Amino acid sequence: MIRREATIGNCRLILGNCTEVLPTLGKIDAVVTDNPYGMGYDTDSTRFSSKDQTLYKRPIGAGRSDRAIHGDNQPFDPSTWLTFPEVILWGANHFSQRLPIGSTLVWLKKKPERYGTFLSDAEIGWQSGGYGVYAFHAPDSNARRRLEFTGSTLAPATAHPTQKPIALMQWCVERTKGKTILDPYMGSGTTGVACVKLGRKFIGIEIDEGYFDIACKRISNATERPSLLLEMSNDEQT
Numbered sequence: 001m002i003r004r005e006a007t008i009g010n011c012r013l014i015l016g017n018c019t020e021v022l023p024t025l026g027k028i029d030a031v032v033t034d035n036p037y038g039m040g041y042d043t044d045s046t047r048f049s050s051k052d053q054t055l056y057k058r059p060i061g062a063g064r065s066d067r068a069i070h071g072d073n074q075p076f077d078p079s080t081w082l083t084f085p086e087v088i089l090w091g092a093n094h095f096s097q098r099l100p101i102g103s104t105l106v107w108l109k110k111k112p113e114r115y116g117t118f119l120s121d122a123e124i125g126w127q128s129g130g131y132g133v134y135a136f137h138a139p140d141s142n143a144r145r146r147l148e149f150t151g152s153t154l155a156p157a158t159a160h161p162t163q164k165p166i167a168l169m170q171w172c173v174e175r176t177k178g179k180t181i182l183d184p185y186m187g188s189g190t191t192g193v194a195c196v197k198l199g200r201k202f203i204g205i206e207i208d209e210g211y212f213d214i215a216c217k218r219i220s221n222a223t224e225r226p227s228l229l230l231e232m233s234n235d236e237q238t
């Protein structure tokens with residue numbers, strides 16, 4: 001059930017299947033997660049390889065072929081997570097028929113001049129309570145993902161094919177009041193890094209051992225050397 005676990009500062013990281021692990025956990029105040037959307041996302045980014053300098057300021061390399069995201073090949077069922085006091089789920093447009101009325105979150109991930117040119121301009125999240133629409137604009141999201149994993153905006157690598165910017169997950173965590181945050185679909189641990197920055201307790205669960213190890217490393221770095229959490233200057237944004 002729990003295949004491995006690590007405690008790093010105020011973070012408890014668990015390698016396992018979240019639906020099996022959940023009953024063993026203590027009190028959770030809020031669930032903040034970037035769950036599998038249930039869209040069968042094609043993680044082979046070599047299909048986007050481009051040296052087209054009109055689209056990118058710098059060559060981004062040939063892309064890479066990541067393993068498929070566990071559970072993404074079937075519709076996502078959010079019902080388990082809807083019972084918690086505060087909930088934020090990403091990819092909500094893919095399973096909106098299974099959600100009650102709540103607030104809509106929008107992550108605008110590109111510069112406006114690139115809207116409509118390549119993949120999605122934004123992602124949609126759902127938050128329990130309220131009914132407004134709230135936007136987070138991070139026009140530098142792609143460069144940010146690379147910087148936050150490798151320390152360079154030029155490196156092609158990210159930690160995870162659907163890695164979120166730390167600032168986005170920080171915005172999400174700040175939208176909740178809870179002391180202990182659970183991310184049952186932790187991936188490379190971005191929500192955990194956001195919790196470290198905000199001084200919240202964090203529990204993260206990940207089923208893929210490779211991503212679990214990356215999450216342990218990122219959260220450990222954030223805990224031990226918070227000054228290394230990099231911020232990006234304007235001229236680094238792509």
Ligand SMILES: C[S@@+](CC[C@H](N)C(=O)[O-])C[C@H]1O[C@@H](n2cnc3c(N)ncnc32)[C@H](O)[C@@H]1O
Pocket residue numbers: 016017018019034035036037069070071159160162163164165184185186187188189190191205206207208211
């Ligand atoms: C969309 S990704 C999260 C990416 C993360 N936000 C990041 O920044 O790296 C969802 C993650 O959930 C994991 N996952 C899928 N089903 C799971 C399950 N039943 N239990 C635990 N983790 C699961 C996948 O392996 C994947 O890494």
